[in-house]
Amino acid sequence: MRLADEHEAFRTTVRSLVDKEINPHIDQWEREGGFPAHELFPRLAQFGLLGLEYDPAYGGEGADHLFTFVACEEYGRIAAAGVAMAIGVQTNMATPSLHKFGSEELKRRFLAPAIAGTAVAAIAVTEPDAGSDVAALRTRAVRDGDEWVVNGRKLYITNGTQADWVCLLARTSDEGGYRGMSQIIVPIPTAGFSVSRKLDKLGNRSSDTAELVFDDVRVPVENTIGTPGRGFEQQMSQFVIERMSAAYTIAGQCRHALERTREYLQQRQAFGEPLAAKQYVAFRMAELSAQLDLLHSHNLQSAQALMAGEDITRMATVAKLTAGRLAREVADLCLQFHGGIGYMEETWTARFYRDMRLSSIGGGADEVMLMVLARLDGFPV
Numbered sequence: 151m152r153l154a155d156e157h158e159a160f161r162t163t164v165r166s167l168v169d170k171e172i173n174p175h176i177d178q179w180e181r182e183g184g185f186p187a188h189e190l191f192p193r194l195a196q197f198g199l200l201g202l203e204y205d206p207a208y209g210g211e212g213a214d215h216l217f218t219f220v221a222c223e224e225y226g227r228i229a230a231a232g233v234a235m236a237i238g239v240q241t242n243m244a245t246p247s248l249h250k251f252g253s254e255e256l257k258r259r260f261l262a263p264a265i266a267g268t269a270v271a272a273i274a275v276t277e278p279d280a281g282s283d284v285a286a287l288r289t290r291a292v293r294d295g296d297e298w299v300v301n302g303r304k305l306y307i308t309n310g311t312q313a314d315w316v317c318l319l320a321r322t323s324d325e326g327g328y329r330g331m332s333q334i335i336v337p338i339p340t341a342g343f344s345v346s347r348k349l350d351k352l353g354n355r356s357s358d359t360a361e362l363v364f365d366d367v368r369v370p371v372e373n374t375i376g377t378p379g380r381g382f383e384q385q386m387s388q389f390v391i392e393r394m395s396a397a398y399t400i401a402g403q404c405r406h407a408l409e410r411t412r413e414y415l416q417q418r419q420a421f422g423e424p425l426a427a428k429q430y431v432a433f434r435m436a437e438l439s440a441q442l443d444l445l446h447s448h449n450l451q452s453a454q455a456l457m458a459g460e461d462i463t464r465m466a467t468v469a470k471l472t473a474g475r476l477a478r479e480v481a482d483l484c485l486q487f488h489g490g491i492g493y494m495e496e497t498w499t500a501r502f503y504r505d506m507r508l509s510s511i512g513g514g515a516d517e518v519m520l521m522v523l524a525r526l527d528g529f530p531v
């Protein structure tokens with residue numbers, strides 16, 4: 151399947167935006183350990199990028215999923231993965247449940263500003279004692295009249311220091327396990343809410359990552375997304391979009407990295423010829439390029455299946471696992487083939503190597519993807 155002309159024209163628009171309005175600032179944002187989401191997001195919104203598939207009634211574009219596919223691939227050309235991740239949180243991780251299950255009033259109050267870029271969103275699932283095992287989470291929302299009273303901690307929350315609201319997954323009954331959870335929108339600032347730590351990271355440094363504390367935070371019950379008690383299922387459905395969009399972005403990041411490395415290998419001389427002329431070097435590059443072609447095809451097929459309304463849980467899991475592993479291999483090989491200069495911070499490979507390490511952990515570790523696949527295949531793990 152080929153993308154339509156309108157998708158390719160859109161690709162050109164996103165690429166130019168990335169080159170002109172994001173990449174010139176990346177080094178500064180990496181040094182500062184964060185980027186100004188409240189400045190960048192309204193600019194992205196002017197191009198419809200924060201609500202591509204969302205209902206025009208809330209400011210969205212009502213476009214098909216292939217526009218998301220293209221946008222994510224182009225975010226792969228952002229010179230730091232942290233900014234791509236932060237945009238992804240806003241569009242494909244913190245807002246899909248709200249769009250799909252939220253009440254009209256909630257969408258008007260929280261989705262519309264997120265699409266306009268005037269509100270920054272975060273997704274708060276992970277906790278100090280519950281990451282891979284989402285069903286073990288302890289943050290609790292107890293009903294008191296028309297309000298939830300929320301207590302707990304959320305860890306590693308992207309956009310956490312600058313969010314205007316978080317999509318919180320909390321326990322709202324005593325059923326235990328994956329039952330009795332709800333997705334609740336918590337506006338920020340709110341009494342009892344605080345950012346206890348901004349975390350220092352190996353990579354993705356231009357994206358802020360925080361620990362959030364909820365200490366008797368009161369939120370109206372009407373801020374519940376969808377059906378109370380169905381939060382786990384709704385979050386699993388949100389994870390499918392998150393994992394697919396991560397795989398699209400990683401494919402874009404790998405493509406760009408292989409292109410840049412090929413250019414370097416063509417001009418770098420060793421033993422009287424360009425490194426690109428070494429059969430081992432060329433074969434390894436070709437091998438990764440072939441793997442990337444397979445990921446790209448799988449991503450495109452998954453995107454089409456999603457548009458056709460199919461359950462793509464398995465496809466999204468395969469995509470996330472494959473992309474995570476490929477990203478690490480590509481980052482390692484690109485650095486290796488650059489030699490000493492590849493290890494220097496002045497070369498893009500150093501940051502890329504650090505950034506790509508997250509791809510096998512964030513949004514569900516490789517081993518969790520394997521667990522999901524093994525279970526789908528009938529293994530009792």
Ligand SMILES: Cc1cc2nc3c(=O)[nH]c(=O)nc-3n(C[C@H](O)[C@H](O)[C@H](O)COP(=O)(O)OP(=O)(O)OC[C@H]3O[C@@H](n4cnc5c(N)ncnc54)[C@H](O)[C@@H]3O)c2cc1C
Pocket residue numbers: 239272273274275276280281282283305306307308309351354359508511512513514515516517518521
């Ligand atoms: C930079 C960054 C940004 C993030 N952003 C967000 C965010 O915005 N919102 C949010 O909610 N979370 C976020 N996360 C959290 C992320 O999703 C979790 O870190 C991830 O799901 C793993 O959970 P954990 O860190 O608790 O690891 P653990 O659950 O403690 O697992 C540790 C390791 O154990 C192995 N493992 C786990 N389960 C199994 C198993 N069943 N079988 C075999 N091995 C297993 C894996 O190798 C795994 O990496 C972010 C994390 C990072 C690092």
